[in-house]
Amino acid sequence: MSSSDAPTLRQQRLGFELRKLRESAGLTSTAAAARLGVGQAHMSRIEAGRYAVSADRVRAFARAYMCTDQNLIDALAGMTGRRIRGWWEEYRDIMLPDALDLAETEHHATAIRIGTVIHIPGLLQTADQVRALAQGSVPPLAPHEVEHRVSYRLKRQVVLYGERPIPLTAIIHEAALRMGFGGPVVARAQYKHLIEASTRENISVLVIPFGAGTLPGSGQSITYCSAGVPQLDTVLLDAYHGSEFLDAHAQLVKYQKVLDRMEATALSPAESRDLIARIEKDS
Incomplete structure (x- = not known):
């Protein structure tokens, strides 16, 4: 020991x-x-x-x-042994502990499902989108801190494109697509990236359009990481003060149902790509 x-x-x-x-x-x-x-x-x-x-x-x-x-x-x-020296360890004195916990949880996940309303999911953000969001932090971040945020978030994305690409279902409200963080140029590049990512076999991008009706989850950003067995699944709720990790059975069931309802409200993958393309054209 x-x-x-x-x-x-x-x-x-x-x-x-x-x-x-x-x-x-x-x-x-x-x-x-x-x-x-x-x-x-x-x-x-x-x-x-x-x-x-x-x-x-x-x-x-x-x-x-x-x-x-x-x-x-x-x-x-399978969870035993010494702490894995994953790439996130180099950020231990730079990022908050819950950021490292998120990266480790995603690394070990067998599938990830995300529901967002205001922001594009971090796993699908471009570098410039991350940078624009980081530059709007309160209190303001120093330039080197902004770049740490960018490199950290991009390294998280290896779970989608690495040797063992994890299935991702990203349910994104149209509001997040139209926020335009970083200005038109950054936004258009983000739209192109979403469309390209959605064509990958392991990534499904589903858009909830304006006018779809009542939005389950009250607009809260939800990340559901599936494990080898359902009992070990984890839910992450994203808040400005930090992240909250949930693993009680009742909580897992609740957020599974919320994401199920969000997914049922969203457009199909093909319809979602078409909507993102139209938004890009109009931007």
């Missing part, structure tokens, strides 16, 4: 899921520690994500807790 005083969201999630298994088995932390042959302090740190555990140890926990969901056990075992 190795100790970490600053566990990542993924490490915390593993500890939380082990705690849920223990509680489902009706065991107290003390009883579980005794059964597994670990100290009480170690058990607490494991469940807080502050001790890295091996895949074999996770399977031992599952046996002790009489968990028979093999898919879940395998998925939890």
Whole structure:
């Protein structure tokens, strides 16, 4: 085992899921520690994500807790080991921790679904679009901080274009397309990028047009990252003060339904491309 005083969201999630298994088995932390042959302090740190555990140890926990969901056990075992030194680690002293947690969550996702109203999803933004948004931050960012934001967001996009391209469904309200961040030149380049991205096999861009009726989700930006098993899915709600990560079953179900309704309200992929093209022509 190795100790970490600053566990990542993924490490915390593993500890939380082990705690849920223990509680489902009706065991107290003390009883579980005794059964597994670990100290009480170690058990607490494991469940807080502050001790890295091996895949074999996770399977031992599952046996002790009489968990028979093999898919879940395998998925939890896959979350073990030392912290992955992903590209996001170079931003650890530059970006907020939740930005790094988002990048790591996307890296491990099996599929991503996003619903946005005001902004183009970050995974589909051009460099100039990112730059225009960063330059409007409050308080203002220094030029080098703006460029850090740009490089960070572009590196996130490797999940769509890398060796293992992740399926993405981006549900975008027409309002986001017409905001025109950065001016006409930047906007037109962003429209072209969206159209090009939407032709890729793993990317679906769906536009909710003006006049589509009541918008589910009250305009909140939602990112749903699917994991190997549904129990390990994660929802990210984007807010100006930072990001909020949700993983409770009721929350996952709620935002799945919200995104389902948004998707049902949107145009088809072909119709969406046509609308984006018309907006580009008019810009």
